Amino acid sequence: MARTGRPRAFDKDQALEQALLLFWSRGYGATSVQDLVDALALDRGSLYGAFGDKRNFYLAAVQLYWDTYERQLVAALESGPVLPALREVLATPARTQEHTSDAGGPQGCMIGNTTAELVPQDAEARDIVARSHARFTRIVADALRRAQADGEVTQTATPEAQAQLLLFTVQGLSLVSRAGLDTTAALAAVDALIDALRA
Amino acid sequence: MARTGRPRAFDKDQALEQALLLFWSRGYGATSVQDLVDALALDRGSLYGAFGDKRNFYLAAVQLYWDTYERQLVAALESGPVLPALREVLATPARTQEHTSDAGGPQGCMIGNTTAELVPQDAEARDIVARSHARFTRIVADALRRAQADGEVTQTATPEAQAQLLLFTVQGLSLVSRAGLDTTAALAAVDALIDALRA
DNA sequence: GGGCATTTTGTGCAAGCGGTCAAAAAGTCG
């Protein structure tokens, strides 16, 4: 493996982050390679050289998104009472949306966006999304299992079923919020769900 | 308003239905005008003459989708106990997905698909989606209000909050199901939610 | 049956798309 040659003039990780922001804001199809070239201030060939084609670039950005999200999720659930943390997990997308609703900023959940746009026609995208779903439910179910044992969460349903329900809710909330959300109503719905989980 | 002239050689409503099926299966961006021309067996000019441009065509299809869905929703909730009907509303997308997961058929909820793909950049699409959300929550909240009065549904949350939660869940379920769903797990989650609503 | 309004038909087009490539530039290492 040769290590010589002209060094890259840009930070690959930082470029990926910026690309994530763009893909997140506009979606896959609506983001042209030219948009990326303009936004990242690097030339076409450099982009292709570093990341392969547009689809690979997007998938890498999605993976970065999920890795970041998962880290935060684990951190939020690893200590303390579970229900307030889960409440926060659900409330965050509802509140975030309020600030950026009219701006051109990121919209919804990147995993959800990918599910809607790419999954039906892209097996690799489906794998990434499915794996993210599985990891989300596993992490949340583990936390709920502990909380059931502690008497914090009701045992009227299995932790797995509860986690699955939370996945649906957070995905639905992120999606619906793109069309404009009554934040108060959304938070009331979140509270209704959290209350229903209480033992 | 002149009524004369060469009559249309195809059924406009039927063409719209077929277009809906195509848009529903592939999404907006991935469905080219050429695809529509091929599938509907009518020529380019005829399509533009009857429906205007592609975007208008799509929005008309979405509207048709919602009108159909709303009719079924109202019918399902207008009589009998509410919770079993709501359970069915949530369970249907989970089961439907099982059959068509690998085929090229319709995927997810058309409103959700539109939310993900068009809403961020299309004000008219956002209006249609937002109106659909509002109508869904109103219809469901009305049913829940009745059910709360009848003692069928818990009063620990307002009917509006419960309806909003159901909107999130059905949208999330439809979306997540596109990535492949464990039907049993999904139904367990639905049951957990329905049970939580029971008085 | 002749004029008229409308749809059909088929061609054509400008623009934007994702992607490629060859030459120039820039460090690295013997």
Add this chain to the structure above:
DNA sequence: CGACTTTTTGACCGCTTGCACAAAATGCCC
């Protein structure tokens, strides 16, 4: 310092896209 490897640069390509338009076809109404 000069060969080597990699990145940069910018022009370029073939393709598909959504859409427009003119001429022909068709049925209604007076």
